[in-house]
Amino acid sequence: MRPDNPLKRLVLLSLLAAFVFGVTGAAVAAEPANFTEALAQAAAEDKVLVVDFYTDW
Amino acid sequence: MNENAAMIAALDGALLWKVDCEKGEGIEIAKKYEIRGYPTYIALNGAGEITDRWIGYEGAEKWSAAVVAAKADRRTIVEKKAAFEAEPTPELAKALANDAATGSQYKAAVEYYGKAQELDPDNASEYGDQILMSMLYGLEDDSFTLDEVIAKAQLSMESDQTPAAGKLELALMIKHFAGQKGQVEKAVPFIEAAFAASEGSTDPDAIKYRNYLAVDHALLVEKDTAKAMDLFRGRMPEGWQEDADQLNKFAWWCFENGVNLEEAQKYALKGVELAETDGQRANILDTAAEICNALGNCDQALAHIKRAIELSPEQEYLKDQLARFEKIVEEKKAG
Numbered sequence: 001m002r003p004d005n006p007l008k009r010l011v012l013l014s015l016l017a018a019f020v021f022g023v024t025g026a027a028v029a030a031e032p033a034n035f036t037e038a039l040a041q042a043a044a045e046d047k048v049l050v051v052d053f054y055t056d057w
Numbered sequence: 058m059n060e061n062a063a064m065i066a067a068l069d070g071a072l073l074w075k076v077d078c079e080k081g082e083g084i085e086i087a088k089k090y091e092i093r094g095y096p097t098y099i100a101l102n103g104a105g106e107i108t109d110r111w112i113g114y115e116g117a118e119k120w121s122a123a124v125v126a127a128k129a130d131r132r133t134i135v136e137k138k139a140a141f142e143a144e145p146t147p148e149l150a151k152a153l154a155n156d157a158a159t160g161s162q163y164k165a166a167v168e169y170y171g172k173a174q175e176l177d178p179d180n181a182s183e184y185g186d187q188i189l190m191s192m193l194y195g196l197e198d199d200s201f202t203l204d205e206v207i208a209k210a211q212l213s214m215e216s217d218q219t220p221a222a223g224k225l226e227l228a229l230m231i232k233h234f235a236g237q238k239g240q241v242e243k244a245v246p247f248i249e250a251a252f253a254a255s256e257g258s259t260d261p262d263a264i265k266y267r268n269y270l271a272v273d274h275a276l277l278v279e280k281d282t283a284k285a286m287d288l289f290r291g292r293m294p295e296g297w298q299e300d301a302d303q304l305n306k307f308a309w310w311c312f313e314n315g316v317n318l319e320e321a322q323k324y325a326l327k328g329v330e331l332a333e334t335d336g337q338r339a340n341i342l343d344t345a346a347e348i349c350n351a352l353g354n355c356d357q358a359l360a361h362i363k364r365a366i367e368l369s370p371e372q373e374y375l376k377d378q379l380a381r382f383e384k385i386v387e388e389k390k391a392g
Contacts, residue, residue: 001340001374002313003306031074035086038074043103045072048128052075053087053097 067121070128071100093161100127107134111155126152147177154187163195182218189213189227196234203238207231214250221255225266228252232273236313245277252278268292282316304328305341312348322348339369343378355386 032038042049078087154169228251232244276285297303311321332338346361
């Protein structure tokens with residue numbers, strides 16, 4: 001079976017890695033433990049919740 | 058402002074939360090929000106309703122701009138659609154285009170990006186790129202024909218505005234999708250043009266993409282199979298001959314390009330032996346079946362695919378494959 005689309009990985013992997021490991025660590029001091037907490041925290045602070053859906057390949 | 062600083066500034070007034078879609082609660086959340094590719098970003102209001110979403114990471118600047126736009130208009134997608142109908146703006150057109158593209162609604166995405174282009178001609182080139190990307194991905198579900206996409210892609214390939222790395226990336230994508238459609242020859246002019254445009258480029262992205270495309274250049278332009286094989290082997294990671302997924306990758310590449318099939322068959326079968334899970338073994342058996350079929354050994358192809366179904370009965374794709382191989386055998390018998 002065809003391996004997962006190699007092209008999408010090719011284009012995105014290096015940039016994604018920089019993002020996941022570089023930026024969010026600096027930007028998020030205390031990350032909510034789960035989705036419910038994240039929604040509640042965003043609502044309480046009147047912030048937009050931006051969910052980054054990723055996976056480790 | 059460096060890239061991190063720009064992104065941190067964009068996140069002022071937003072809360073970023075990351076979730077691995079293949080672990081823990083991420084599996085259910087990804088299902089709920091119909092995640093189709095990685096990375097996908099979704100902006101939500103307090104009620105968990107989607108206010109913005111976009112797929113792919115195209116650098117800090119674009120990512121930060123998307124977050125800023127999400128903060129600036131916190132209406133839901135449904136509300137934004139109604140607002141766009143009442144009074145179109147480029148911001149709404151872009152948000153709705155991104156939403157459509159994230160949901161794999163490529164025709165709608167192209168229409169909205171086209172509207173954004175009309176409403177915001179200063180950024181026509183950026184929207185043009187998005188239109189082309191949506192058309193390329195729209196090939197997968199036949200939202201667009203390969204010829205429609207090629208006509209659009211030619212404009213980008215001929216444009217002085219497209220950097221060498223962009224032309225190489227475009228050639229890679231055209232090759233990928235044309236190959237999927239069984240019309241790989243249509244990629245040849247793109248590969249040639251991208252190689253010519255990137256000759257001597259010192260841009261690291263151009264060098265990286267040129268290395269990737271070199272295999273296709275050798276195979277399809279130079280028609281030098283041995284050179285293509287050497288280049289492809291050289292790109293495989295160390296120890297690949299003892300790794301089931303890598304063996305599958307190598308075997309599939311040979312099958313897809315119709316080269317070196319005997320050796321590919323051996324590697325696929327070794328991958329089957331080394332596979333650690335039934336699902337992985339079934340996937341590699343499918344590769345082995347395709348190679349057997351390509352070599353004219355239809356009975357062995359059937360045996361492989363039947364074993365794959367036993368190992369992974371939930372995969373509908375494998376059942377489609379069985380029906381396909383059975384049809385080939387029947388047609389062969391009928392003469």
